[in-house]
Amino acid sequence: MSNVLPDAPAERTLLDQLGFLIGRFGGPELMHETAWAPAGRAHGRADGRLTALALIQEQVQSREGAPDFEALNIFTLDAATGDVFLYSFDSVGYLPDPRARGSWIGGELVLVRSTARGHSRTRYAEVPDGYRWMKEFRPTEDAEWSTVVEGELTRIGAGVPAPLPQP
Numbered sequence: 001m002s003n004v005l006p007d008a009p010a011e012r013t014l015l016d017q018l019g020f021l022i023g024r025f026g027g028p029e030l031m032h033e034t035a036w037a038p039a040g041r042a043h044g045r046a047d048g049r050l051t052a053l054a055l056i057q058e059q060v061q062s063r064e065g066a067p068d069f070e071a072l073n074i075f076t077l078d079a080a081t082g083d084v085f086l087y088s089f090d091s092v093g094y095l096p097d098p099r100a101r102g103s104w105i106g107g108e109l110v111l112v113r114s115t116a117r118g119h120s121r122t123r124y125a126e127v128p129d130g131y132r133w134m135k136e137f138r139p140t141e142d143a144e145w146s147t148v149v150e151g152e153l154t155r156i157g158a159g160v161p162a163p164l165p166q167p
Contacts, residue, residue: 014077017084017109018055020126021048021075027130029061029151034137036092036148042068044151061149086111086122114141121145130154 015022026045033039040063048057057073071090078085078101086100094115100122102111109124118139125132132152136145 012082014055014075015050017077017082017104018048018075019050020131021046021055021057021124022050023048024156025130025153026156027151027153029149031063031149032147034146034148037068042149042151044153046153084109084111086113088122120148127152 024045024047026043029042029044031037031040031042043062044059045062046057046059048055050056053076055075057071057075059071059073060067061069069091071088074087074089076085076087077083081103083101083103086102087096088100089096094117096113098113098115100111100113100120102109102122104110107125111122111124113120113122118137119141121136123134123136130153132150134150135148137148138145
């Protein structure tokens with residue numbers, strides 16, 4: 001059964017909207033040349049767990065067999081609108097202020113964040129046995145989006161990790 005929702009209304013739960021991110025995933029990622037990193041190939045790994053309040057995802061990107069980038073992603077819902085919030089803490093060191101906000105558009109979860117450094121857009125879509133994701137950037141609101149990284153991660157193993165313990 002697919003969790004892909006064309007346009008998720010406010011009554012959809014976190015599990016309904018993001019259940020496809022729960023579990024352990026891995027696969028190839030393509031890095032595009034940016035001010036932060038050279039172009040190249042990487043291997044992505046992600047572990048997602050559902051708690052009573054959020055979906056927690058630990059993400060590691062490796063190049064040449066060594067971790068090169070890490071992120072802790074925390075997904076929550078806006079109770080009033082059903083929009084998805086993403087707080088992403090990464091090894092670069094920028095805090096998620098403000099958080100990214102998004103919703104389902106045409107079968108993709110599209111999250112956008114704007115700061116003084118520019119605008120980022122992260123997209124997720126469920127695919128058989130995993131998900132596809134892409135991070136894009138533009139320095140100003142009227143500039144074209146440039147892809148930073150894109151990947152398709154496949155579920156590793158048949159099981160789903162147990163939820164994190166509740167307080």
